[in-house]
Amino acid sequence: MSADDKATLVFAPFPFMSHLVSAVELAKLLTARDERLVVTILVMKLGMPAVEMAKISSYTKNPPNPRINFLHLQENESASTPPTTSKNQILQFMESQKGPARDAVAEMMKRQNGRLAGIVLDMFCTPMIDVANELSAPAFIFFPCGSASLGLMLHLQILHDNRGGDMEECEEVSIPTHVHPVPAKVWPGGHGQRDMFDKDAGILEFLRRYKESRGFVTNTFLEFESHAINSLSADEKLPPVYPVGPMIQGGGEEADEDKRKREEIIAWLDEQPHSSVVFLCFGTCGWFKGDQLKEISTALEQSGLRFLWSLRKPPPNETLGFPGEYENHEQVLPAGFLQRTMETGKVIGWAPQMAVLSHPAVGGFVSHCGWNSILESVWCGVPVAAWPLYAEQQSNAFLLVKEFEMAVEIKMDYMINSDVIVPARTIENAIRQVMDPENKIRPKVKELHDKTRTALVEGGSSYNFLGRLIENVMDDSS
Template sequence: MKTAELVFIPFPEAGHIFSSVEMAKLLAGRDQRLSITVLIMHLPFETKFFKPDTSNPQRIRFVDIPLDESVMESISKERPHYIADAVDFFGLQKPQVRNAVSQLISESSEASQLAGFVIDMFTTSMMEVADEFGAPTYAFLTSGAGILGLVFHLYTLQEDFGKDLDEYKDSDTELSVPAFSKPVPAKVLPAVVFDKETGGLAMMNNFASKFKKTKGILINTFEELESHAVKSLLQDHTVPTVYPVGPIVNLDNKKSEEAIMTWLDDQPASSVVFLCFGSKSSFKEDQSKEIAYALERAGHRFLWSIRTSPAKGKSGVPGECENPKEFLPEGFLERTADIGKVIGWAPQVAVLSHPAVGGFVSHCGWNSTLESLWFGVPTATWPLYAEQQINAFLMARDFGLAVEIKLDYKQESFPGDGPPVLVTAEEIENGIRRLMEGDETVEIRERVKKMSEKSRSTLKEDGSSHAYLGQFIKAVVDNVS
């Protein structure tokens, strides 16, 4: 019996690498005919590297790819567009990846065969390396099926119909998109759609064209959540076979800080609203104060993760907030000491799994969305960048699993975004109240509870995600038989 070897090449940031490693573990744990090598790269312009758990995985090995010094010289330090730099970086790393895969093959036994590469939306340049080895390329999408359908649709509008997407910018137009059951407001389109200047739109179109050339696409979603989008993609003959195999949630990542969990232990069930905005997000002082005013007025118990922004003009991960008083109204911490706790880094999985947490004010990153559903915690949407506005639209308007604070808020993540409009304390307070109290909350909580049950059952032996994963494994193994 031959072992089929898959090479995973994830984008090395928290929102991508952790779910990619969990995907690898799920595959290797499911079928002993699979072995997996995960290539780990380090972005030269990042200040912090998110290291996945590499302890004792079954039939998985992790290979660090050395950084060629010439790569550092090839990437302009003056370019403001972080994502474009990242895409360029992976293109320049092809020789290093080629060497790593060659060594992998030379060290493998005769009973092992390279079965394919599994790429990320930002590592599409590695398809050329896969071709050199005569190996098929699969993709793993760490976002949902809806955003994949949207990207394919926008690409088709440009390529087949000559559409200039700029006409949708700052427009009240609603788009009819096959992967969505409801019209999509142009104002929730990702900012990259309108970024021609520094490569954002080109990057999105590259992602679409390259994914269409893969042999199959694994998606971190589940049919019960995105039934319309999944059906649309499966019926589209221009799209490779899609495999909705999620939710891929890192449940082992329950590292927690004792002070946070002890505080939660002292709170009543479902009484705490948790505010956390992801690994790359932070607010400036004026917006932080509006959040504080809203929390104080709403009067609900709260746990609020505050991070500090990277230096102006720098990309990277927000830092720990050593002195939150600098960002908050005078006396706020003292006045709310009995009902609230302000923290820095948040152990999100541990917090969401705690019975005291009854609501989640979220940036709507896809991993956070899946985690909140897994633990049955309803959300209030406050998207910031990337595809988060689309996720917020789906959760609040389409699925009815969240309340809105904002759907179209955008941080200055891409050229031309402009400064974000201040979200007022009144808007935030209203969102928190809708999330934590009233008839609407009861209905949403019931829907979230049912979706939580579906998110868990779909991975079991008779579940849809379990079945799709089996179909993917069969396609891979058959390819080396």
């Protein structure tokens, strides 16, 4: 194959590990499907905890295949200067990266003497549409969440602008991508927060530019979100949507300590009966305060069920950041809890989530309803008890509980920074329901679990949408 037959796609993921890994999974799908495609993934440097930076650095050292490579952008001095506007720091950061990204991509393409097929932008990287325009390349939005969430956010942005920003009287709203009206308490940002509409948040500014793209790539599949996908596809005002999932994030390389922890956790699960363990895990940024930990502990103990609990330490000042590890769980749990439950439960810190969910001993999942976690639960056929914490997780929980009726609710409108305490009885009842082998949600999860594989194979819905995406890309670049 000659160099002229090659086409380069540039990916611009937001510099968080979860966003970077999602971008790599999409790149792997594309390059595996069409040998003409080469993917370069831009790695931006955003100030964050050293642990997260180390993970990104380690992850980007070894590209997954010869046609995927990482391009590290030089730090822009203006990115660290004090803000001069009220815009969100993320938006400012992305604006500061446009120049370095443009110059790096232009230099790369000149060096390769190739053709730029398009730029695939993370949902928070829409300022980079300007870079695509300058380089005469189509821009695609990679929305790593579901299609219903995409439809909800786009509709709320339009509604907000049409109402002149007055959203206070909207208690619920009918959304084309949803069967039922969506209450305000589960909109992104949560009840009483309305972070999505906060001028300082900048979210609306990202969304307003979505329609400038050539298409939306979503990490979902038609059999899971048929109503939302068909609704988006029928809207002539929107670019086409390409649901190409489920893209399940692999474990990747593990540090020696993480490997040791994983082996210990799996060894414990190996000793448990089939479908007997409820797994509690709340994502990359999930944590709870002391009073809430006591209620969870009481619920687990009173239920008598076997459990595996990933318990993380709140970040400094209890901000929405990256949790750490407790040196001793006894310091934050009720006195004697670990001793009384040592025969039935195990409290851990970091958890190898996919390895745990795929273990036959796990029968239920208490989850924050992050989209990756939802897809992993469906992939593994494990029913969910929904306890969202932040971002779009409340609307994800609404989707699972009310729209699909395939999850149990703990508290659908819970917010991580609220003073609300979910009582032990509520948690216990939900855990008992999700672990009940006769629960009506279990067959629905099993049916969907079977469809996750067929969507990806030749002739499946996601396989076909991926083919359409590649046709769009190659037609534009030829």
